[in-house]
Amino acid sequence: MKIQENVPLGSHTTFEIGGKARYYATVRTEDEIREAVAWARERKTRFVVLAGGSNVLLPDEGLDALVVCVESDDVSFLGNALEAEAGCNLAQLIHHASERGLGGWEKLAGIPGTLGGAVRGNAGAFGPEIKDFVVKVRALDTETGKTREFTNAACEFSYRQSFFKRHPEWIITRVLLELEPADPAESAKLIERTIAEREKRHIQNVRAAGSYFVNPVAPKDIRNMFEKEKGVKSREGRVPAGWLIEKVGLKGARVGGAVASEQHPNYLKNDGNATAEDVRTLAKMIQNAVRKQFGIELEEEAAVL
Numbered sequence: 001m002k003i004q005e006n007v008p009l010g011s012h013t014t015f016e017i018g019g020k021a022r023y024y025a026t027v028r029t030e031d032e033i034r035e036a037v038a039w040a041r042e043r044k045t046r047f048v049v050l051a052g053g054s055n056v057l058l059p060d061e062g063l064d065a066l067v068v069c070v071e072s073d074d075v076s077f078l079g080n081a082l083e084a085e086a087g088c089n090l091a092q093l094i095h096h097a098s099e100r101g102l103g104g105w106e107k108l109a110g111i112p113g114t115l116g117g118a119v120r121g122n123a124g125a126f127g128p129e130i131k132d133f134v135v136k137v138r139a140l141d142t143e144t145g146k147t148r149e150f151t152n153a154a155c156e157f158s159y160r161q162s163f164f165k166r167h168p169e170w171i172i173t174r175v176l177l178e179l180e181p182a183d184p185a186e187s188a189k190l191i192e193r194t195i196a197e198r199e200k201r202h203i204q205n206v207r208a209a210g211s212y213f214v215n216p217v218a219p220k221d222i223r224n225m226f227e228k229e230k231g232v233k234s235r236e237g238r239v240p241a242g243w244l245i246e247k248v249g250l251k252g253a254r255v256g257g258a259v260a261s262e263q264h265p266n267y268l269k270n271d272g273n274a275t276a277e278d279v280r281t282l283a284k285m286i287q288n289a290v291r292k293q294f295g296i297e298l299e300e301e302a303a304v305l
Protein backbone atom coordinates (compact mmCIF):
# COMPACT_ATOMS: atom_id res chain seq x y z
CA MET A 1 0.00 0.00 0.00
CA LYS A 2 1.47 3.31 -1.11
CA ILE A 3 0.58 6.42 0.90
CA GLN A 4 0.62 9.65 -1.07
CA GLU A 5 0.57 13.10 0.50
CA ASN A 6 -1.42 16.25 -0.32
CA VAL A 7 -3.53 14.69 -3.04
CA PRO A 8 -6.22 16.95 -4.58
CA LEU A 9 -9.61 15.32 -4.05
CA GLY A 10 -11.93 17.43 -6.23
CA SER A 11 -11.33 15.30 -9.32
CA HIS A 12 -12.25 12.17 -7.30
CA THR A 13 -15.80 13.46 -6.81
CA THR A 14 -18.68 14.14 -9.20
CA PHE A 15 -19.17 17.55 -7.50
CA GLU A 16 -15.56 18.38 -8.50
CA ILE A 17 -15.22 20.18 -5.19
CA GLY A 18 -12.81 19.66 -2.31
CA GLY A 19 -9.29 20.45 -1.15
CA LYS A 20 -6.44 18.02 -0.64
CA ALA A 21 -6.18 14.82 1.35
CA ARG A 22 -3.30 15.05 3.80
CA TYR A 23 -2.73 11.34 3.07
CA TYR A 24 -4.23 9.21 0.32
CA ALA A 25 -4.07 5.53 -0.56
CA THR A 26 -5.91 3.13 -2.83
CA VAL A 27 -6.86 -0.26 -1.41
CA ARG A 28 -7.92 -3.42 -3.21
CA THR A 29 -8.00 -6.11 -0.51
CA GLU A 30 -9.19 -6.50 3.08
CA ASP A 31 -5.56 -6.83 4.18
CA GLU A 32 -4.77 -3.50 2.55
CA ILE A 33 -7.73 -1.92 4.38
CA ARG A 34 -6.40 -3.31 7.68
CA GLU A 35 -2.94 -2.00 6.84
CA ALA A 36 -4.35 1.46 6.06
CA VAL A 37 -6.39 1.49 9.29
CA ALA A 38 -3.32 0.52 11.32
CA TRP A 39 -1.24 3.20 9.57
CA ALA A 40 -3.84 5.88 10.41
CA ARG A 41 -4.26 4.68 13.98
CA GLU A 42 -0.51 4.79 14.63
CA ARG A 43 -0.46 8.41 13.52
CA LYS A 44 -3.72 9.24 15.31
CA THR A 45 -5.06 10.33 11.93
CA ARG A 46 -8.69 10.23 10.89
CA PHE A 47 -9.60 7.47 8.41
CA VAL A 48 -12.04 8.29 5.59
CA VAL A 49 -13.40 6.00 2.88
CA LEU A 50 -14.02 7.30 -0.60
CA ALA A 51 -15.28 5.16 -3.47
CA GLY A 52 -16.89 6.52 -6.65
CA GLY A 53 -17.17 10.00 -5.07
CA SER A 54 -20.70 10.43 -6.46
CA ASN A 55 -22.44 11.07 -3.15
CA VAL A 56 -20.00 13.21 -1.18
CA LEU A 57 -19.30 16.85 -0.53
CA LEU A 58 -15.69 17.34 0.54
CA PRO A 59 -14.52 20.49 2.38
CA ASP A 60 -12.58 23.22 0.55
CA GLU A 61 -9.82 23.09 3.14
CA GLY A 62 -9.30 19.40 2.40
CA LEU A 63 -9.21 16.52 4.83
CA ASP A 64 -6.60 16.16 7.52
CA ALA A 65 -7.03 12.42 7.23
CA LEU A 66 -5.95 9.29 5.46
CA VAL A 67 -8.42 9.07 2.58
CA VAL A 68 -8.71 5.53 1.37
CA CYS A 69 -10.12 4.88 -2.06
CA VAL A 70 -11.69 1.42 -2.48
CA GLU A 71 -10.68 0.06 -5.89
CA SER A 72 -11.38 -3.66 -5.55
CA ASP A 73 -12.95 -5.08 -8.72
CA ASP A 74 -13.27 -8.86 -8.60
CA VAL A 75 -16.56 -10.28 -9.97
CA SER A 76 -17.84 -13.85 -10.22
CA PHE A 77 -21.09 -15.41 -11.41
CA LEU A 78 -22.68 -18.64 -10.21
CA GLY A 79 -26.17 -19.51 -11.48
CA ASN A 80 -28.34 -16.47 -10.77
CA ALA A 81 -25.88 -15.18 -8.19
CA LEU A 82 -23.37 -12.43 -8.72
CA GLU A 83 -20.64 -11.89 -6.17
CA ALA A 84 -18.62 -8.71 -6.53
CA GLU A 85 -16.13 -6.65 -4.61
CA ALA A 86 -17.26 -3.33 -3.19
CA GLY A 87 -15.12 -1.21 -5.52
CA CYS A 88 -16.87 -2.51 -8.67
CA ASN A 89 -18.66 0.16 -10.68
CA LEU A 90 -22.41 -0.47 -10.31
CA ALA A 91 -23.34 0.58 -13.86
CA GLN A 92 -20.70 -1.69 -15.36
CA LEU A 93 -21.87 -4.60 -13.20
CA ILE A 94 -25.44 -4.15 -14.46
CA HIS A 95 -24.21 -4.22 -18.08
CA HIS A 96 -21.93 -7.17 -17.40
CA ALA A 97 -24.74 -9.19 -15.77
CA SER A 98 -27.10 -8.32 -18.61
CA GLU A 99 -24.65 -9.68 -21.20
CA ARG A 100 -24.58 -12.94 -19.21
CA GLY A 101 -28.38 -13.17 -19.18
CA LEU A 102 -28.98 -11.88 -15.65
CA GLY A 103 -31.18 -8.91 -14.85
CA GLY A 104 -34.06 -7.64 -12.75
CA TRP A 105 -32.06 -4.62 -11.59
CA GLU A 106 -31.86 -2.69 -14.87
CA LYS A 107 -33.71 0.31 -13.37
CA LEU A 108 -30.62 0.95 -11.26
CA ALA A 109 -28.61 1.44 -14.46
CA GLY A 110 -27.03 4.86 -14.65
CA ILE A 111 -26.60 5.33 -10.90
CA PRO A 112 -22.95 6.40 -10.70
CA GLY A 113 -20.48 5.02 -8.18
CA THR A 114 -19.53 1.68 -6.75
CA LEU A 115 -21.43 -1.34 -5.49
CA GLY A 116 -20.16 -0.67 -1.94
CA GLY A 117 -21.39 2.93 -2.06
CA ALA A 118 -24.76 1.76 -3.40
CA VAL A 119 -25.21 -0.81 -0.61
CA ARG A 120 -24.16 1.67 2.08
CA GLY A 121 -26.80 4.20 0.92
CA ASN A 122 -29.33 1.62 -0.37
CA ALA A 123 -29.27 3.36 -3.74
CA GLY A 124 -32.42 3.16 -5.80
CA ALA A 125 -34.21 4.56 -8.81
CA PHE A 126 -37.69 4.25 -10.35
CA GLY A 127 -38.84 1.95 -7.50
CA PRO A 128 -36.19 -0.77 -7.08
CA GLU A 129 -33.40 -0.38 -4.56
CA ILE A 130 -30.15 -2.32 -4.29
CA LYS A 131 -31.54 -4.02 -1.14
CA ASP A 132 -33.98 -5.93 -3.37
CA PHE A 133 -31.05 -7.89 -4.82
CA VAL A 134 -28.65 -8.21 -1.88
CA VAL A 135 -28.32 -11.65 -0.29
CA LYS A 136 -25.22 -11.13 1.81
CA VAL A 137 -22.67 -8.40 2.51
CA ARG A 138 -19.17 -8.92 3.79
CA ALA A 139 -17.73 -6.01 5.75
CA LEU A 140 -14.71 -5.18 7.84
CA ASP A 141 -14.89 -3.46 11.21
CA THR A 142 -12.09 -0.89 11.22
CA GLU A 143 -12.17 -0.79 15.02
CA THR A 144 -11.36 -4.49 15.49
CA GLY A 145 -10.01 -5.49 12.06
CA LYS A 146 -12.53 -8.36 12.03
CA THR A 147 -14.80 -9.21 9.11
CA ARG A 148 -18.43 -10.29 9.32
CA GLU A 149 -21.05 -11.56 6.88
CA PHE A 150 -24.34 -9.66 7.06
CA THR A 151 -27.58 -11.21 5.84
CA ASN A 152 -29.97 -8.90 4.00
CA ALA A 153 -31.97 -8.45 7.25
CA ALA A 154 -28.81 -7.65 9.25
CA CYS A 155 -28.04 -4.84 6.77
CA GLU A 156 -31.15 -3.07 8.18
CA PHE A 157 -31.98 -1.53 4.83
CA SER A 158 -34.63 1.13 4.49
CA TYR A 159 -35.09 4.13 2.19
CA ARG A 160 -31.51 5.40 1.49
CA GLN A 161 -30.42 3.84 4.78
CA SER A 162 -28.49 0.85 6.00
CA PHE A 163 -26.59 -0.44 9.01
CA PHE A 164 -23.38 0.70 7.25
CA LYS A 165 -24.56 4.28 6.86
CA ARG A 166 -25.29 4.40 10.58
CA HIS A 167 -22.00 2.64 11.43
CA PRO A 168 -19.26 4.24 9.32
CA GLU A 169 -16.63 2.19 11.14
CA TRP A 170 -17.68 -0.75 8.92
CA ILE A 171 -16.31 -0.97 5.39
CA ILE A 172 -18.19 -3.09 2.89
CA THR A 173 -15.78 -5.36 1.02
CA ARG A 174 -17.93 -7.88 -0.94
CA VAL A 175 -21.57 -8.26 -1.88
CA LEU A 176 -23.53 -11.31 -2.97
CA LEU A 177 -26.54 -10.50 -5.14
CA GLU A 178 -29.35 -12.66 -6.48
CA LEU A 179 -30.52 -11.68 -9.97
CA GLU A 180 -33.08 -13.11 -12.37
CA PRO A 181 -32.56 -14.89 -15.66
CA ALA A 182 -33.09 -12.33 -18.43
CA ASP A 183 -32.91 -12.26 -22.19
CA PRO A 184 -29.68 -10.29 -22.87
CA ALA A 185 -31.24 -8.29 -25.73
CA GLU A 186 -34.35 -7.37 -23.67
CA SER A 187 -32.24 -6.55 -20.66
CA ALA A 188 -29.96 -4.32 -22.76
CA LYS A 189 -33.03 -2.47 -24.09
CA LEU A 190 -34.31 -1.94 -20.56
CA ILE A 191 -30.94 -0.50 -19.53
CA GLU A 192 -30.97 1.82 -22.53
CA ARG A 193 -34.54 2.98 -21.76
CA THR A 194 -33.68 3.58 -18.12
CA ILE A 195 -30.65 5.68 -18.99
CA ALA A 196 -32.68 7.67 -21.56
CA GLU A 197 -35.39 8.30 -18.92
CA ARG A 198 -32.77 9.52 -16.44
CA GLU A 199 -31.35 11.93 -19.03
CA LYS A 200 -34.86 13.19 -19.77
CA ARG A 201 -35.50 13.94 -16.09
CA HIS A 202 -32.12 15.48 -15.52
CA ILE A 203 -28.91 15.73 -17.53
CA GLN A 204 -26.75 13.20 -15.77
CA ASN A 205 -23.38 14.53 -16.79
CA VAL A 206 -23.44 17.28 -14.21
CA ARG A 207 -21.15 18.41 -11.39
CA ALA A 208 -23.37 17.31 -8.48
CA ALA A 209 -23.84 14.46 -6.04
CA GLY A 210 -27.22 13.37 -7.39
CA SER A 211 -30.09 14.25 -5.08
CA TYR A 212 -28.61 16.39 -2.33
CA PHE A 213 -31.44 15.82 0.17
CA VAL A 214 -33.34 12.67 1.04
CA ASN A 215 -37.04 12.86 0.16
CA PRO A 216 -38.61 13.59 3.57
CA VAL A 217 -41.61 12.04 5.28
CA ALA A 218 -44.35 14.69 5.16
CA PRO A 219 -47.60 15.26 7.07
CA LYS A 220 -50.82 14.20 5.34
CA ASP A 221 -51.89 17.71 4.27
CA ILE A 222 -48.58 18.29 2.49
CA ARG A 223 -48.71 14.85 0.84
CA ASN A 224 -52.24 15.65 -0.34
CA MET A 225 -51.07 18.97 -1.75
CA PHE A 226 -48.27 17.19 -3.65
CA GLU A 227 -50.54 14.44 -4.96
CA LYS A 228 -53.16 16.91 -6.13
CA GLU A 229 -50.65 19.16 -7.82
CA LYS A 230 -48.57 16.46 -9.52
CA GLY A 231 -51.24 13.81 -10.04
CA VAL A 232 -48.99 11.08 -8.62
CA LYS A 233 -49.12 9.09 -5.39
CA SER A 234 -46.51 9.85 -2.75
CA ARG A 235 -44.41 6.84 -1.78
CA GLU A 236 -43.88 5.65 1.81
CA GLY A 237 -45.38 8.89 3.13
CA ARG A 238 -42.61 10.91 1.47
CA VAL A 239 -42.70 13.87 -0.89
CA PRO A 240 -39.85 14.78 -3.26
CA ALA A 241 -37.37 17.22 -1.72
CA GLY A 242 -37.14 18.84 -5.18
CA TRP A 243 -40.86 19.68 -5.07
CA LEU A 244 -40.48 21.31 -1.64
CA ILE A 245 -37.51 23.34 -2.91
CA GLU A 246 -39.65 24.51 -5.82
CA LYS A 247 -42.56 25.37 -3.47
CA VAL A 248 -40.36 27.59 -1.30
CA GLY A 249 -39.27 29.44 -4.43
CA LEU A 250 -35.67 28.26 -4.43
CA LYS A 251 -35.60 26.42 -7.75
CA GLY A 252 -32.68 27.99 -9.60
CA ALA A 253 -31.41 29.70 -6.40
CA ARG A 254 -27.69 30.43 -6.44
CA VAL A 255 -24.98 30.97 -3.84
CA GLY A 256 -21.62 31.72 -5.49
CA GLY A 257 -21.10 28.93 -8.00
CA ALA A 258 -23.68 26.57 -6.43
CA VAL A 259 -27.13 26.38 -8.04
CA ALA A 260 -30.33 24.47 -7.19
CA SER A 261 -30.95 23.09 -10.67
CA GLU A 262 -33.86 24.52 -12.67
CA GLN A 263 -34.52 21.06 -14.08
CA HIS A 264 -34.33 19.09 -10.81
CA PRO A 265 -33.96 21.49 -7.83
CA ASN A 266 -32.75 18.71 -5.51
CA TYR A 267 -29.61 18.53 -7.63
CA LEU A 268 -27.36 21.20 -6.13
CA LYS A 269 -24.92 21.81 -8.98
CA ASN A 270 -21.44 23.20 -9.17
CA ASP A 271 -21.61 25.49 -12.16
CA GLY A 272 -17.83 25.45 -12.52
CA ASN A 273 -16.34 27.42 -9.67
CA ALA A 274 -18.46 26.50 -6.64
CA THR A 275 -16.83 25.92 -3.29
CA ALA A 276 -18.07 23.46 -0.67
CA GLU A 277 -18.97 26.52 1.39
CA ASP A 278 -21.24 27.77 -1.45
CA VAL A 279 -23.00 24.39 -1.56
CA ARG A 280 -23.38 24.24 2.23
CA THR A 281 -24.73 27.80 2.39
CA LEU A 282 -27.24 27.06 -0.37
CA ALA A 283 -28.23 23.82 1.39
CA LYS A 284 -28.76 25.69 4.70
CA MET A 285 -30.84 28.34 2.92
CA ILE A 286 -33.06 25.61 1.46
CA GLN A 287 -33.34 23.75 4.79
CA ASN A 288 -34.34 26.95 6.59
CA ALA A 289 -36.95 27.90 3.99
CA VAL A 290 -38.50 24.40 3.94
CA ARG A 291 -38.56 24.26 7.76
CA LYS A 292 -40.18 27.69 7.95
CA GLN A 293 -42.86 27.08 5.32
CA PHE A 294 -43.62 23.37 5.86
CA GLY A 295 -42.15 22.46 9.28
CA ILE A 296 -40.17 19.71 7.52
CA GLU A 297 -36.52 18.96 8.23
CA LEU A 298 -34.54 18.22 5.06
CA GLU A 299 -31.72 15.77 5.65
CA GLU A 300 -28.62 15.49 3.45
CA GLU A 301 -28.34 12.35 1.33
CA ALA A 302 -24.86 13.30 0.17
CA ALA A 303 -22.23 12.53 2.79
CA VAL A 304 -20.73 15.83 3.95
CA LEU A 305 -17.26 14.71 5.06
Ligand SMILES: Cc1cc2nc3c(=O)[nH]c(=O)nc-3n(C[C@H](O)[C@H](O)[C@H](O)COP(=O)(O)OP(=O)(O)OC[C@H]3O[C@@H](n4cnc5c(N)ncnc54)[C@H](O)[C@@H]3O)c2cc1C
Pocket residue numbers: 014048049050051052053054055056070086087110111112113114115116117118119120121122123124125164170171172173204205206208209210211303
Ligand atom coordinates in the same frame (compact mmCIF):
# COMPACT_ATOMS: atom_id res chain seq x y z
C1 LIG B 1 -25.66 12.35 -11.59
C2 LIG B 1 -25.95 11.51 -10.36
C3 LIG B 1 -27.10 10.75 -10.32
C4 LIG B 1 -27.39 9.98 -9.18
N1 LIG B 1 -28.54 9.24 -9.16
C5 LIG B 1 -28.82 8.47 -8.09
C6 LIG B 1 -30.00 7.67 -8.06
O1 LIG B 1 -30.78 7.64 -9.01
N2 LIG B 1 -30.25 6.94 -6.95
C7 LIG B 1 -29.40 6.92 -5.88
O2 LIG B 1 -29.67 6.22 -4.90
N3 LIG B 1 -28.26 7.66 -5.88
C8 LIG B 1 -27.95 8.42 -6.95
N4 LIG B 1 -26.81 9.18 -6.97
C9 LIG B 1 -25.94 9.21 -5.78
C10 LIG B 1 -24.76 8.19 -5.85
O3 LIG B 1 -24.50 7.80 -7.16
C11 LIG B 1 -25.04 6.95 -5.00
O4 LIG B 1 -25.29 7.32 -3.69
C12 LIG B 1 -23.86 5.96 -5.05
O5 LIG B 1 -24.34 4.72 -4.63
C13 LIG B 1 -22.66 6.38 -4.21
O6 LIG B 1 -21.60 5.46 -4.44
P1 LIG B 1 -20.08 5.93 -4.47
O7 LIG B 1 -19.24 4.74 -4.72
O8 LIG B 1 -19.90 7.05 -5.42
O9 LIG B 1 -19.91 6.44 -2.98
P2 LIG B 1 -19.03 7.71 -2.47
O10 LIG B 1 -19.67 8.96 -2.96
O11 LIG B 1 -17.60 7.50 -2.76
O12 LIG B 1 -19.26 7.59 -0.91
C14 LIG B 1 -20.51 7.90 -0.32
C15 LIG B 1 -20.46 7.48 1.15
O13 LIG B 1 -20.37 6.04 1.21
C16 LIG B 1 -19.22 5.63 1.94
N5 LIG B 1 -18.70 4.43 1.29
C17 LIG B 1 -18.31 4.30 -0.01
N6 LIG B 1 -17.89 3.03 -0.24
C18 LIG B 1 -18.04 2.36 0.93
C19 LIG B 1 -17.78 1.02 1.35
N7 LIG B 1 -17.25 0.10 0.52
N8 LIG B 1 -18.05 0.68 2.63
C20 LIG B 1 -18.58 1.60 3.49
N9 LIG B 1 -18.83 2.88 3.17
C21 LIG B 1 -18.57 3.26 1.90
C22 LIG B 1 -18.26 6.83 1.88
O14 LIG B 1 -17.39 6.85 3.00
C23 LIG B 1 -19.23 8.00 1.89
O15 LIG B 1 -19.61 8.30 3.22
C24 LIG B 1 -26.49 9.96 -8.09
C25 LIG B 1 -25.30 10.71 -8.16
C26 LIG B 1 -25.03 11.48 -9.28
C27 LIG B 1 -23.77 12.27 -9.33
